[in-house]
Amino acid sequence: MADDGMLMNFELGSGPLKPQVKFTGGSWRDRKKAQKSAKLGSRPAVERSGLDDDQRSAKRQRVDGHGPERRTEGDSEHRPDFPRKKTADHGHAPGQNKGPGKGRQVVSRLFSFNPEQKTTFDDEAEWKEPEPTNAPLLTVANFGSLTISSRLVEALGKMNLERPTAIQQKVIPHMLSSSSDAFVQAETGSGKTFAYLLPILHRVLLLSAGGEQQIHRDSGIFAIIVAPTRELAKQTHTVLEQLIRPFPWLVSTAITGGESKKAEKARLRKGISFLVATPGRLADHIDNTKALNLGTVRWLILDEGDRLMDLGFEEDLRKAINALKQVELSKTLSSGVSLEPLPDRRVTVLCSATMKMNVQKLGEMSLADATFLAAEKGAETVAENKDEQAVHKAPAQLHQSHIIVPAKLRLVTLMAYLKSVFSRRGHTMKAIIFMSCADTVDFHYELLKIPENGEVPQPATKDAENTSKTVAKAAYITSLASPEVVLHRMHGSLSQPVRTATLKSFSACKSPSLLITTDVSSRGLDIPSVDLVIEYDPAFSFADHIHRIGRTARAGRSGDAVIFLLPGTEEGYIELLKASGSPSPLSYESVLQKGLMTKLEFPVETTAKPEDGKSYHDKAETLQLHLEQRLLIDSKRLELARNGFKSHIRAYATHTREERVHFDITQLHLGHVAKAYGLRDPPGGIGAGLDRKAKGNKDAGKRTAKGVKGAKKDDDDDSDSDKQDQAKPARAMLMRKSRMLTTGASEFNIG
Numbered sequence: 001m002a003d004d005g006m007l008m009n010f011e012l013g014s015g016p017l018k019p020q021v022k023f024t025g026g027s028w029r030d031r032k033k034a035q036k037s038a039k040l041g042s043r044p045a046v047e048r049s050g051l052d053d054d055q056r057s058a059k060r061q062r063v064d065g066h067g068p069e070r071r072t073e074g075d076s077e078h079r080p081d082f083p084r085k086k087t088a089d090h091g092h093a094p095g096q097n098k099g100p101g102k103g104r105q106v107v108s109r110l111f112s113f114n115p116e117q118k119t120t121f122d123d124e125a126e127w128k129e130p131e132p133t134n135a136p137l138l139t140v141a142n143f144g145s146l147t148i149s150s151r152l153v154e155a156l157g158k159m160n161l162e163r164p165t166a167i168q169q170k171v172i173p174h175m176l177s178s179s180s181d182a183f184v185q186a187e188t189g190s191g192k193t194f195a196y197l198l199p200i201l202h203r204v205l206l207l208s209a210g211g212e213q214q215i216h217r218d219s220g221i222f223a224i225i226v227a228p229t230r231e232l233a234k235q236t237h238t239v240l241e242q243l244i245r246p247f248p249w250l251v252s253t254a255i256t257g258g259e260s261k262k263a264e265k266a267r268l269r270k271g272i273s274f275l276v277a278t279p280g281r282l283a284d285h286i287d288n289t290k291a292l293n294l295g296t297v298r299w300l301i302l303d304e305g306d307r308l309m310d311l312g313f314e315e316d317l318r319k320a321i322n323a324l325k326q327v328e329l330s331k332t333l334s335s336g337v338s339l340e341p342l343p344d345r346r347v348t349v350l351c352s353a354t355m356k357m358n359v360q361k362l363g364e365m366s367l368a369d370a371t372f373l374a375a376e377k378g379a380e381t382v383a384e385n386k387d388e389q390a391v392h393k394a395p396a397q398l399h400q401s402h403i404i405v406p407a408k409l410r411l412v413t414l415m416a417y418l419k420s421v422f423s424r425r426g427h428t429m430k431a432i433i434f435m436s437c438a439d440t441v442d443f444h445y446e447l448l449k450i451p452e453n454g455e456v457p458q459p460a461t462k463d464a465e466n467t468s469k470t471v472a473k474a475a476y477i478t479s480l481a482s483p484e485v486v487l488h489r490m491h492g493s494l495s496q497p498v499r500t501a502t503l504k505s506f507s508a509c510k511s512p513s514l515l516i517t518t519d520v521s522s523r524g525l526d527i528p529s530v531d532l533v534i535e536y537d538p539a540f541s542f543a544d545h546i547h548r549i550g551r552t553a554r555a556g557r558s559g560d561a562v563i564f565l566l567p568g569t570e571e572g573y574i575e576l577l578k579a580s581g582s583p584s585p586l587s588y589e590s591v592l593q594k595g596l597m598t599k600l601e602f603p604v605e606t607t608a609k610p611e612d613g614k615s616y617h618d619k620a621e622t623l624q625l626h627l628e629q630r631l632l633i634d635s636k637r638l639e640l641a642r643n644g645f646k647s648h649i650r651a652y653a654t655h656t657r658e659e660r661v662h663f664d665i666t667q668l669h670l671g672h673v674a675k676a677y678g679l680r681d682p683p684g685g686i687g688a689g690l691d692r693k694a695k696g697n698k699d700a701g702k703r704t705a706k707g708v709k710g711a712k713k714d715d716d717d718d719s720d721s722d723k724q725d726q727a728k729p730a731r732a733m734l735m736r737k738s739r740m741l742t743t744g745a746s747e748f749n750i751g
């Protein structure tokens with residue numbers, strides 16, 4: 001499956017992007033002075049001191065005794081992204097990768113020259129959690145009242161499920177009695193999986209009413225469930241297995257492409273009652289596996305419809321739908337058992353928590369005279385009127401907040417936020433952070449983990465082997481007073497066994513745990529104990545946002561979600577967020593204050609030392625200084641930071657067209673973004689060495705899906721003009737790259 005690893009195929013180019021310095025702080029005289037010296041390319045006074053940046057910073061703190069933020073804005077030491085130092089390497093070709101600590105460096109202060117927040121928000125009134133909207137219904141006695149088999153009710157009891165949720169109450173009776181197609185739309189975490197599985201199982205169990213021996217694993221496949229990702233398919237298969245455990249004559253299997261086709265064929269040949277599959281593998285087996293007999297299939301379930309379409313599975317789905325249409329429906333089994341209890345036609349059920357245009361297209365492709373089933377009253381009218389936002393609601397009990405934080409302060413604010421949420425013992429046990437791409441995930445994971453011996457000791461099992469590079473103890477965010485936080489990382493560029501083992505570890509972890517991930521984890525993943533979702537990078541589309549935050553507050557539980565936004569155009573996104581609830585403001589100052597209140601432990605020695613009794617400004621500056629120094633002495637992490645930064649910028653250009661007004665790449669201050677990666681390189685130089693590496697790596701192109709291949713080709717074709725680009729201003733270049741990137745935009749949506 002395509003994944004975010006393909007981000008490597010886009011290059012920002014190696015030209016030195018001109019630092020975009022907008023002088024906004026300080027007095028008029030200070031600004032003028034700064035502008036003038038920027039124009040002339042003169043070096044700040046401090047540069048002449050001959051000290052390196054860390055020495056200067058240490059000296060500064062010793063000399064003024066107040067900490068960094070006390071200096072005046074116009075002081076040349078504080079100019080953001082100003083080229084402060086050219087090392088002996090400065091005569092090298094622009095952008096050449098000179099290794100850690102070398103090359104031109106930019107050091108700016110955290111609290112100076114930040115864009116102002118434009119919108120003022122009322123402080124949050126005390127949050128009173130409303131009645132949950134996706135919880136089991138108290139008004140229904142139990143599942144038995146929906147007339148499903150008592151043995152199924154018993155199996156549900158063993159899973160601690162007693163009462164149906166609203167969508168289950170709607171869907172189960174419909175699917176028990178009707179043979180019509182259905183479109184099921186309900187909030188995240190509302191139990192759509194059981195809503196379609198229970199009636200299917202009930203009707204299949206009726207086939208064995210005359211004696212269990214009447215149905216065997218080779219009687220035929222009764223239902224095919226299609227899920228967009230391997231994780232989801234496996235998850236659904238696991239739920240199904242739990243439900244059919246009391247009925248050993250029923251067998252379920254998942255074919256997801258994670259293992260050899262031969263093994264999958266062998267399982268299909270042995271016989272199965274229920275097939276859970278990803279679309280590509282299903283289409284493949286329809287073409288190539290004779291043992292796959294579709295004559296008995298009565299249900300086709302298309303789960304996470306919008307994601308199936310987002311991921312470009314339209315053709316595979318069409319193939320499966322057509323194959324099912326062409327096969328004659330068996331009325332009896334080869335043993336002579338009548339299939340009368342099953343629907344008299346093939347039923348297709350399309351499920352989605354959100355309703356994008358592409359879901360409607362999938363509906364047109366797969367459904368005939370479908371019944372619209374939604375938990376909410378009036379949802380049908382809303383859907384008919386194609387009011388997308390209205391059907392993108394998050395569960396009411398999900399508490400949403402937004403933090404408007406200047407780009408430079410993003411990393412320290414994130415760390416402070418994590419520290420404060422995990423320091424409240426027992427308050428947050430599981431949190432997920434969503435980032436835009438795999439490289440960004442890798443950088444933050446490596447930065448936040450304890451550098452040496454940070455791996456969590458585990459028994460020598462295959463799973464432990466698979467998680468050796470994706471699970472580790474966290475530094476910085478673990479508070480001395482609380483249990484250690486365990487970090488996890490997951491994205492689409494990791495191998496399937498690693499992904500599966502990492503998720504398993506995150507789900508089973510008894511200590512407070514944090515999963516840093518991409519959108520690969522945004523859909524359907526069901527880890528009920530997730531308390532908090534952080535969108536550090538906003539989602540590429542509003543529907544993705546709904547799915548991301550829906551990983552918490554599932555089945556009536558409480559949950560928190562917080563999104564990081566930049567001051568400026570991104571503030572407009574908050575209006576859009578209001579369609580899914582009413583997010584409350586959280587100031588980054590209060591986050592820093594709270595999170596940095598207790599002493600930070602630095603896992604690596606640098607000249608910047610955490611100290612007690614200082615203001616949060618001082619502490620934030622010290623933390624940032626420490627992180628930057630750490631990267632200068634650690635080439636591995638520095639490389640990860642550069643890759644993360646580059647991929648972040650590319651990914652930023654791929655927000656959906658309608659939402660790009662809020663995520664305008666021309667408004668992005670590259671220098672400030674680089675600071676949030678702990679980088680001192682001027683933004684234009686960051687791509688250089690990596691460019692050549694990526695271009696030389698022909699295999700990289702092979703990993704890509706079509707759109708990206710096209711983009712890669714464009715990039716290569718452009719190589720002659722790269723030299724000319726070096727002279728272009730950064731924004732013009734970014735615009736060109738951003739236009740190029742839009743051809744492969746959807747690829748970034750793949751985790």
Ligand SMILES: Nc1ncnc2c1ncn2[C@@H]1O[C@H](COP(=O)(O)OP(=O)(O)OP(=O)(O)O)[C@@H](O)[C@H]1O
Pocket residue numbers: 136160161162163164165168186187188189190191192193194352353523524525526528550554555
């Ligand atoms: N009736 C119920 N009572 C209690 N818990 C339930 C009930 N039905 C489902 N659940 C639990 O709710 C969680 C969410 O279920 P499920 O994954 O089916 O939701 P979903 O609607 O498909 O969500 P998403 O759209 O995010 O995929 C699961 O952990 C499931 O076990």
